[in-house]
Amino acid sequence: MGGKELLPSTCTYADSLKYAGKCGEFLRRWVMGVVAGLCEVDEETARRVLRGAGEECCKIFLEVYGYDLSSQDLDSLIRLLGSSPNSGCYRVDEDTIIYEFKSERCECPLVEMGVAGLSSRLCSACFTNWLSYMFSTVTKRRVKAEFIESLATGASKCTFKIKLL
Incomplete structure (x- = not known):
């Protein structure tokens, strides 16, 4: 294509974020954008998108508590x-x-750290995967966890139903 010859950059956008001290802000705003987007898709899609995140969060929880x-x-x-x-x-x-x-x-670290706002979608799409991972690992069965209520819905407690399939 016509135009000037392009030279490779030695300083990336990621480098610029680091130099400007904006990495934390970038991560917070990026995750908030993802959570906002999850609220625009159907429940099953949100669960599929957050499957790996919920499982990894559970693994870290298991490590932290031994x-x-x-x-x-x-x-x-x-x-x-x-x-x-x-x-x-x-x-x-x-x-x-x-x-x-x-x-x-x-209890969600994302909410507590201010990376994401309080959202029932995190409960229904992420924490249900957290529970499914834990119970399926122990039972060696397929599991479907269901969100019932949480602080994000105005309840005084968080409640989930786990169904062994």
């Missing part, structure tokens, strides 16, 4: 998740579990 899923069975996982005064985890029937927890503020 939990080893390979040493758990379903009953011990239910006991573990319900063991603190602010959480409950119990079976409704053979294949259905309710997990709920109560906190003064959102």
Whole structure:
């Protein structure tokens, strides 16, 4: 194509962000844009998009708290998740579990760090993947986690239903 000969840049946009001290702001605004976009797509698409993010978040949670899923069975996982005064985890029937927890503020690190605003879409599309990963790893079964309520919906606690398939 006609025009001037282009020379390769030695300073990228990423470099410029670093030099300007804007990396944190860039990440915050980029993630906020993603979360806003997730609110514009259907629930199943949002869940597929955030599957890997939810699973990785769960893996970090397990590392931070020193939990080893390979040493758990379903009953011990239910006991573990319900063991603190602010959480409950119990079976409704053979294949259905309710997990709920109560906190003064959102437990999501993205919300707590100001990277994303309080959003029920993060609960329904990300944390459900978090729960599905944990329960499917322990049970070796397919799992579908369902968002019931959270602080983002104005509830006083966060509640999820886990269905073993």
